[in-house]
Every structure is written in structure tokens, then in C-alpha cells.
Amino acid sequence: MKTSATDLEIAIQVDEAARVAHELRLKRDKRDRNGRILKHIFLITVSCVMLYPLFWLLASSLKPENEIFGSLTLWPSEFRFENYTKGWYALPISFTVFYVNSAIVTSLSVIGNLVSCSFAAYAFARLSFTGRSFFFALMMMTLMIPYHVVLIPQYVQFLNLGWVDTYLPLVVPRFLASDAFFIFLMVQFFRQLPRELDEAAMIDGCSPFKIYWAIILPLSLPAMGTAAIFSLIWVWEDFLAPLIYLNDIKSYTVPLALRLFLDQEGQSAYGQMFAMSVLSLVPVVIFFVLFQRLIVRGIATSGMK
Amino acid sequence: MRRFFARNAPAYVFLLPWLIGFFLLALGPILASLYLSFTRYDMVSAPRWIGWGNYEYMFTRDRRFWKALQVTFTYVALAVPARLIMALGVAMLLDKGLRTIGLYRAIFYLPSLLGSSIAIAILWRQLFAADGVVNQVLAMVGIQGASWITDPDTSLFTIVVLAMWQFGSPMLIFLAGLRGIPRDLYEAAEIDGTPRWRQFTRITLPLLAPVIFFNLVLQTIDSFKTFSSAFIISNGTGAPADSLLFYTVYLFNEAFKFFRMGYASALAWFLLVIIATFTAIAFFTSKYWVHYENERD
Numbered sequence: 001m002k003t004s005a006t007d008l009e010i011a012i013q014v015d016e017a018a019r020v021a022h023e024l025r026l027k028r029d030k031r032d033r034n035g036r037i038l039k040h041i042f043l044i045t046v047s048c049v050m051l052y053p054l055f056w057l058l059a060s061s062l063k064p065e066n067e068i069f070g071s072l073t074l075w076p077s078e079f080r081f082e083n084y085t086k087g088w089y090a091l092p093i094s095f096t097v098f099y100v101n102s103a104i105v106t107s108l109s110v111i112g113n114l115v116s117c118s119f120a121a122y123a124f125a126r127l128s129f130t131g132r133s134f135f136f137a138l139m140m141m142t143l144m145i146p147y148h149v150v151l152i153p154q155y156v157q158f159l160n161l162g163w164v165d166t167y168l169p170l171v172v173p174r175f176l177a178s179d180a181f182f183i184f185l186m187v188q189f190f191r192q193l194p195r196e197l198d199e200a201a202m203i204d205g206c207s208p209f210k211i212y213w214a215i216i217l218p219l220s221l222p223a224m225g226t227a228a229i230f231s232l233i234w235v236w237e238d239f240l241a242p243l244i245y246l247n248d249i250k251s252y253t254v255p256l257a258l259r260l261f262l263d264q265e266g267q268s269a270y271g272q273m274f275a276m277s278v279l280s281l282v283p284v285v286i287f288f289v290l291f292q293r294l295i296v297r298g299i300a301t302s303g304m305k
Numbered sequence: 306m307r308r309f310f311a312r313n314a315p316a317y318v319f320l321l322p323w324l325i326g327f328f329l330l331a332l333g334p335i336l337a338s339l340y341l342s343f344t345r346y347d348m349v350s351a352p353r354w355i356g357w358g359n360y361e362y363m364f365t366r367d368r369r370f371w372k373a374l375q376v377t378f379t380y381v382a383l384a385v386p387a388r389l390i391m392a393l394g395v396a397m398l399l400d401k402g403l404r405t406i407g408l409y410r411a412i413f414y415l416p417s418l419l420g421s422s423i424a425i426a427i428l429w430r431q432l433f434a435a436d437g438v439v440n441q442v443l444a445m446v447g448i449q450g451a452s453w454i455t456d457p458d459t460s461l462f463t464i465v466v467l468a469m470w471q472f473g474s475p476m477l478i479f480l481a482g483l484r485g486i487p488r489d490l491y492e493a494a495e496i497d498g499t500p501r502w503r504q505f506t507r508i509t510l511p512l513l514a515p516v517i518f519f520n521l522v523l524q525t526i527d528s529f530k531t532f533s534s535a536f537i538i539s540n541g542t543g544a545p546a547d548s549l550l551f552y553t554v555y556l557f558n559e560a561f562k563f564f565r566m567g568y569a570s571a572l573a574w575f576l577l578v579i580i581a582t583f584t585a586i587a588f589f590t591s592k593y594w595v596h597y598e599n600e601r602d
Contacts, residue, residue: 039398046395047412050470054419056438057428069436120323129316130309139323142331144584146530148553149573152566153337154330156348176326183323208315237422239533244561255423259537262427270431277424288418292411295418299474300481 061274068270080271084279087272091260093249095276098257105170105253106235112174113182113231114224120177121186122212126198142180147240155244169245182227185298189223190216226298229291233284254280341570348564359571370572372547373555380461380551381528384468389520391472396479410477417473426537430454433463454538457548464549467534475520482516514595522587526580532557552576
């Protein structure tokens with residue numbers, strides 16, 4: 001009889017515990033829901049503050065000149081689309097030329113980065129050779145070197161080659177894997193692919209190049225995509241190298257052209273300057289919206305800027 | 306010998322572009338830069354050896370060098386913690402309890418992608434202009450704003466704010482790190498009645514230490530290299546009153562405006578030393594405060 005009494009006591013205790021747990025859970029759920037709403041309110045506020053400058057830029061690019069400063073409203077009293085058409089031709093050379101220039105530099109650089117960096121990454125990640133860890137360490141060290149340190153000798157070198165005022169100093173280094181960051185990114189990805197693939201292909205008599213081309217590359221499209229998008233955006237926004245190597249306005253890229261607007265500041269062409277600024281950001285924003293997933297994953301796995 | 310060649314040849318073929326690049330674009334220039342730093346070189350006549358002359362001038366007589374160091378270190382000391390705190394704070398908000406974070410993540414990351422462009426630097430100049438947006442907002446709460454860009458006391462602050470605005474990529478890295486912390490640790494702490502703040506200092510911070518370390522190193526190196534925004538906002542000169550004389554801006558002007566290539570090379574080498582020192586300090590001290598979870602004690 002005694003046993004059943006204890007059983008009963010235990011049963012009561014268990015029941016009590018379950019009740020307390022249930023209450024706690026209800027309380028927690030309620031707290032969580034309130035917390036969630038608060039969080040959303042806070043995050044939406046932060047989002048608005050973060051985005052306001054961009055919207056202000058967009059709005060100012062459409063406003064009449066006298067409305068740009070002195071008011072916080074984002075809605076123009078009348079839309080001045082001619083800021084865009086006039087801005088396009090505001091400099092001695094039309095923006096068509098600058099965009100073509102930027103497109104040439106960017107597309108060649110992206111191709112260069114993808115080819116040379118994936119080559120190096122394939123060697124580092126999938127082939128075994130004497131000196132591999134030594135060269136890999138060297139490659140990682142180059143990631144730390146500021147561009148400013150190599151800038152002057154590179155400039156002298158390219159000047160002696162007669163490459164200044166051409167796109168070669170901007171493009172050729174990319175075919176020599178100078179943006180070593182992408183090697184690192186691709187090595188991280190290539191290493192995850194199963195080794196058995198290479199081994200099986202090797203047994204079937206595939207050459208290392210065939211393995212690279214037919215196995216590694218097709219399986220690495222996400223990594224290649226991430227590298228392509230980042231190099232596209234970085235080259236598109238690049239300012240320092242074009243500033244040094246391009247002197248002739250006909251060869252200017254878009255960022256250099258935008259800077260010309262600043263030299264004319266005070267001639268009250270703010271609307272046009274903002275309009276061209278907006279246009280220069282459009283390709284970046286489009287790529288961001290289209291490839292957001294790749295970009296986010298790329299940063300999370302490799303920790304790039 | 307033949308087997309050695311056969312074994313290594315394919316790899317070196319793949320490595321060739323990078324190897325050429327390494328010697329011609331990295332190692333060669335670094336050594337050349339070291340040599341030039343001991344010369345006077347104006348690109349017209351050949352470099353002339355002057356021994357330690359450039360370094361002596363740099364450390365003992367060049368006021369602008371010290372000013373550039375001061376500006377850059379102030380910037381790094383303000384911008385890096387500000388950016389990392391923003392990044393961690395927002396990442397923690399996004400990490401727990403929200404079902405959809407994709408849109409927020411995108412919005413918070415966008416400025417990082419656009420931030421180094423010339424368009425944004427141009428925009429920033431106008432936002433902080435005397436009659437710009439920032440002062441209008443301040444006027445609404447009754448504060449008479451400064452003339453941010455043209456006042457030497459406040460100009461650096463505008464670039465720190467620009468850096469804070471771009472907290473996106475450390476945020477994404479923190480988010481990935483937070484995902485790696487086992488949920489049951491927090492649940493156990495919750496049952497024990499551990500207050501939120503303690504959960505943060507006892508669980509989140511220690512387990513996130515490797516990620517914090519990684520972000521800290523990355524952002525510090527990155528901040529030392531800040532150029533475009535400072536160059537555009539200061540009109541290429543470091544004005545007003547050298548308050549925006551970032552180290553890289555000073556280096557650029559010495560090299561490509563005044564063609565003092567030898568002296569600029571000395572500046573460049575000192576920058577390399579600074580960055581290497583910071584990286585080394587971070588790595589050597591890391592064992593005292595970074596605990597890797599998969600490490601065997």
C-alpha cells in the first residue's frame with residue numbers, strides 16, 4: 001500500500017511540474033512575442049535610418065536645384081528627369097564613353113580574376129606538389145599587403161613599359177591573380193569537393209586540366225559566381241588605380257568622371273551630379289538584388305569585406 | 306628527377322599566372338619599394354641613394370607625417386570598435402527569435418557594398434554640408450549643427466560615421482558565428498535563470514571570440530587602408546587643416562602630386578610595418594583571449 005502512496009505523490013509532483021513548465025512556456029511565448037514585435041520596430045527604424053541617405057540621393061537627383069538643400073522631404077515638387085539627360089552630357093565627354101570604358105575594364109578584369117585565381121586555387125586545393133604549403137603561406141601573406149606599398153614600383157614598371165594611359169595596368173594584373181583574395185575564396189570551396197571524384201577521373205585517364213575543366217569548375221559554380229560578382233563590383237567601384245593610370249579624359253572610368261563633377265562644384269549642377277551618382281550605383285544594386293544569396297554566403301564562408 | 310618533374314609539372318602550370326604575378330606585382334615591387342625608400346627619386350633623373358635620409362626626415366622633421374599618423378590612428382581607434390559593436394549588436398538582434406531576416410540582412414549589407422564608391426563619398430559631402438541633411442535633422446531638435454566637413458574638429462567624425470554605416474560584412478560574419486553556438490547552452494542558462502547580460506558575457510562572447518578576433522584583424526587592416534572616401538571628402542588634399550590627412554592620402558600626394566617617389570616609398574614601407582605589427586600583435590595575443598571550440602585543452 002505504501003508504494004502506491006508514493007506513486008501517487010510522484011504522480012502529483014509530476015503533474016505539478018508539468019503545470020509549472022506549461023505556465024513558464026506560456027510566459028516565455030508571450031515575452032518572446034512582445035520581444036519580437038519590439039525587435040521588428042527597432043530593426044525597421046534602423047533600416048530607415050540606414051536607407052535614408054540612399055533615398056535622399058535618389059530624390060535629390062530628381063529635384064529642381066533649389067529644392068535639394070533646405071528640405072528633408074523625399075518627394076520632389078516636380079520631377080526633373082532632365083537632370084539625367086543633361087548630366088549625361090554635362091562633362092566635355094558624354095557618359096556613354098565612360099560607361100563603355102568601365103564596362104571594358106570591368107569585364108576583362110572579371111574574366112582575368114576568374115581564370116587566373118581558379119587556376120591557382122585548383123593547384124593549391126587539389127594537386128599535391130613540392131612547395132605547396134610554402135607558396136600557400138606566401139599567397140596568404142600577400143593578402144595583408146596594402147596596395148599602396150606596391151603602388152610606386154608598379155607605376156614605375158608600367159610607365160617604363162609605356163602602359164600608362166592604357167587599360168593594361170588595370171587589367172593585366174588581374175590575369176596574374178593579383179587579387180589573391182579570390183584564390184583563398186576558391187581554395188576554401190574546392191577543398192570541400194569529394195576527393196574521390198579526382199581519383200576516379202585520374203584512374204579513367206583524365207589529365208589534371210580535364211579534371212579542372214570537367215569536374216571542379218562545373219561543381220564550383222557558386223564559388224565562381226561569388227568571385228565574379230565581388231570582382232565585378234570592386235572593379236566597377238575602383239578609384240585609386242584608374243586615378244593613377246588614366247590621365248586622358250577619353251579613357252576615364254565612371255568613378256573618375258564623377259570626380260570631375262566635384263571640380264565643377266559651385267556651378268550649381270548638384271541635381272546632375274546626383275543623377276550620375278545614382279546611375280553609377282545602379283549596376284551594383286541590380287547585381288546585389290539578383291545575387292544576394294551568393295554574396296551573403298560568400299562573405300559568411302570566407303569573411304571578405 | 307624525371308619523376309619529380311612529372312609529378313610537379315601540372316601543378317606549376319596551373320600556378321604559373323599567380324607565380325608570375327607574385328614575383329612581378331608583389332615581391333618585386335615590395336623589394337623595389339624598400340630600395341627606393343633609401344633614395345631620392347623624382348622619376349625624371351635616376352634614383353639617388355641617400356641612406357636613412359628619408360626615414361630621418363620622416364621621424365624627426367616631417368610634421369605632416371605625424372599628423373597623418375594621428376589622423377589615421379584616431380580613425381582606426383574610433384571606426385573599428387564602432388563598426389564592430391554595430392555589427393555584433395545587429396547580428397544578435399537578427400539571430401534569435403525572428404523568422405524572416407533576409408530583408409533586414411540585405412538592407413544592412415547594402416551600404417557596405419556601395420560605401421567605397423565615389424558616388425557615396427560625394428553624397429556624404431552633401432549630407433554633412435553646412436546646409437545638409439544632418440544639420441536639418443539637428444535643427445529640428447533645436448541643435449545648431451557644425452559645418453561638419455569644413456571644420457577641422459568635426460571632419461574626421463563624418464568619415465567615422467561613414468565607416469559605421471558600413472557594418473554589413475562583419476555583421477554577416479558575426480551572424481554565421483552566432484549560428485554556430487549550440488542553442489541548448491542558452492536553454493540551459495534560461496532554465497538556471499541566468500540573466501540575459503550574463504548569457505552574453507558567459508556564453509556568446511567566449512564562444513564568439515574566434516569570430517570577433519577574425520573581424521577585428523580584418524577591419525583594422527582595412528581601416529588603415531581607407532583612401533577613396535577621405536580623398537573625395539577632403540578634395541584630394543586632406544583638408545581642412547590636414548584633419549582628413551589619412552596616411553594613404555598623404556602617401557598618394559607625396560608620390561603622384563609632388564613626385565617624391567623615394568620619400569613616398571619610405572612612407573609606404575612604414576605603413577607595411579604598422580599593418581604587419583598590428584597583425585602580429587593580434588595573432589600572438591590571440592591565444593590568451595581566443596578559445597577555439599574544437600581545441601583540445
